[in-house]
Amino acid sequence: MALTADLKYELIKLRPSKGELRLAELSVILRFTASVHVINATMVLEAEFESSQLAGRVKSEIKELFGIESRVDILHASGVRKSSRHNLRVVKQADLLVRQTGLYYPTGKPVRGIHSRFVSDSVDVAASVWRGALLAQGSLTDPGRTASLEISCPSNEAASSLVGLAKRLGVAGAKSREVRGVHRVVIREGDDISKLLELVGAAGIQSRWDQLRAKREVRTTANRLAN
Numbered sequence: 001m002a003l004t005a006d007l008k009y010e011l012i013k014l015r016p017s018k019g020e021l022r023l024a025e026l027s028v029i030l031r032f033t034a035s036v037h038v039i040n041a042t043m044v045l046e047a048e049f050e051s052s053q054l055a056g057r058v059k060s061e062i063k064e065l066f067g068i069e070s071r072v073d074i075l076h077a078s079g080v081r082k083s084s085r086h087n088l089r090v091v092k093q094a095d096l097l098v099r100q101t102g103l104y105y106p107t108g109k110p111v112r113g114i115h116s117r118f119v120s121d122s123v124d125v126a127a128s129v130w131r132g133a134l135l136a137q138g139s140l141t142d143p144g145r146t147a148s149l150e151i152s153c154p155s156n157e158a159a160s161s162l163v164g165l166a167k168r169l170g171v172a173g174a175k176s177r178e179v180r181g182v183h184r185v186v187i188r189e190g191d192d193i194s195k196l197l198e199l200v201g202a203a204g205i206q207s208r209w210d211q212l213r214a215k216r217e218v219r220t221t222a223n224r225l226a227n
Helices: 002-012 019-033 052-066 094-100 123-137 156-168 190-199 203-226
Strands: 034-039 042-049 071-075 085-090 138-140 149-153 175-179 182-187
Touching (some): 002 052, 002 123, 002 138, 019 034, 019 042, 019 052, 019 123, 019 149, 052 071, 052 085, 052 094, 123 156, 123 190, 149 190, 156 182, 182 190
Antiparallel strands (some): 034 042, 042 085, 071 085, 138 149
């Protein structure tokens, strides 16, 4: 979990300069964390985050990009909730927000995967989509036999879009699979993991992961020679 937490901390500190990159990142974060309800004929968007930093980042991006207000409340650990969560809620203009971020089509129909405007855009946008997915639902394990970079996705369509975008970025090893009803995108090849970390801007974690990987390879070689 330490690598995952440190990866997300590094990515949260990155601030894309272009509006299209900020929008792509925000859209995917909301797509992977948010739910939309209609309460008393009013659309409400809610998203839950593990960290206060990410919740605050999303709140500020919604305000800066669209001028829409939101609030963040703490859901304290209790019962089945093992740790505190941060719940972001948008009430006023939530209907506008879901259309502007590509969660819904202009017709009012929800988008099943990732909106085509981001899937068919530039390589920089593809990297921003992956950065948003990592922030929202990503995990990174230590190098080893079970090393992986993994994203839990809200739908098969979203997973397929991430795989396609990874290939555009030159990361051919991304695979989509369903595990216990959850659609996941998994990357296990060490070179692919390192390359993706570089492309999303996580230079610090990339360097650390590569060092851990090199140490393990040296240890594995030494053990093989000893036997």
